[in-house]
Amino acid sequence: MDRLFWWIRQTLLVAGGCFFLFFGVHILIAAYRLNDPFDFVMTFFASNLIILISAVLVLGFILRMIKMYKDRGEEVV
Structure with missing residues (x-):
């Protein structure tokens, strides 16, 4: 039962990371419509930071899920 909750938690974390990844891309696109150079x-840099952090988190969660999937048959004693 604990493994089921682990998979659900990882899936929700990946979904949340993807949301912020797409949100960062949306902000990046909106940045090009601004007229003030400072804004x-x-x-631009804020959206790139959001994209970078979200992409790294999603990659980490997916790699953790792949590792757990490969090790599912091996029991740790």
Whole structure:
């Protein structure tokens, strides 16, 4: 039962990370519509930071899920 909750938690974390990844891309696209150069630079770098952190988290969660899937048959004694 604990493994089921682990998989559900990891799936929700990946979904949350994907949400913020797409949110960062949306902010990046919106940054190009700004007229003020200062606002553009601040929004551009903020969106890139959101994208970078979200992508790394999603990759980490997916790699953790792949490792657990490969090790599912081996019991740790």
